[in-house]
Amino acid sequence: MPVADTDMAAKLAELDAYIDSLPTKEGKLITVLHKAQDIIGYLPFDAQHHIARRLGVPSSKVYGVVTFYSFFNIKPKGKYKIACCMGTACFVRGAQAIVDEFKKRLSVETGEATKDMLFSLDTIRCVGACGLAPVISVNGKIYGRVAPDDVNKIIEEYMAKDGGSVG
Template sequence: MTKPVAQQETYSASNLPIEKYNELDDYIATLDDKKGSLIHVLHKAQDIFGFLPKEVQLYVARKLDLPGAKVFGVASFYSYFTSNPVGRHKISVCMGTACFVRGAEKIFEELKSKLDVEAGGTTEDNQFTLKDVRCIGACGLAPIVMIDDKVFGRVKLEELDNILDEFREED
């Protein structure tokens, strides 16, 4: 059973490059209403760092003169934000009603098995992060798998290897 977000451990990344913090500082310096810009700052921080580890959340809190709990609350409330590292490619499997009825759960389970990850997990090679989402908004194409910004509709189990191969990268 998955713990509620507030009870999940936040990823720690103590050795993040100072250049990334400097880039975030430069962005924050351009803002007129720093306290009112928390979501914008978190978006920028996630763009820069790739995710929002607790060190970055606390840094943002100090820079905006806000309680750390407020920053964590916002970062954990919005599904766009992630406090854990993500893979180069984000796989979203729609679990909306139309997709679910047409087999999305089997597709999701097969992807978990093929990638050897749990929901929300990232593969060991950092290639893929797998998430289930409530609705992608293209019910006529159910079931849907989306990788990054590319939508695959009417997905069948036997197509998954070919779909993944399109995004696999050699290191």
């Protein structure tokens, strides 16, 4: 797909400009990966190779770092990223039931995106809003004291927002 290719080329150019702006490249791999994920949304192999060349480190090292940290994704995420907190406070207040309800409603496993790429589902470790447990976030917006019955409402809220345009 040429469109996607040009798109990626533009994104990598943006990343290059960022790398060039760094005072030193030493020790900046994680910083650059954060930026790359900001720009691209995830870290496909092409981008990893590119970063390796630009920073002068082996691709294996980049891959090693990317897969070590849970914050980095090799697969693309959905347009709306649902993250269910599985910190202890949320866990003892029923977080598992919320995750299960999302899995059922979206027909995905955690770590996956729906086929239409509208939603992806992940579990995360404690957003530090334990007073509102159980907590989920959608693209960073936090929903507190979520009950399994609220899951469908939340999904519908975002489907309505999207007007069903993504298919």
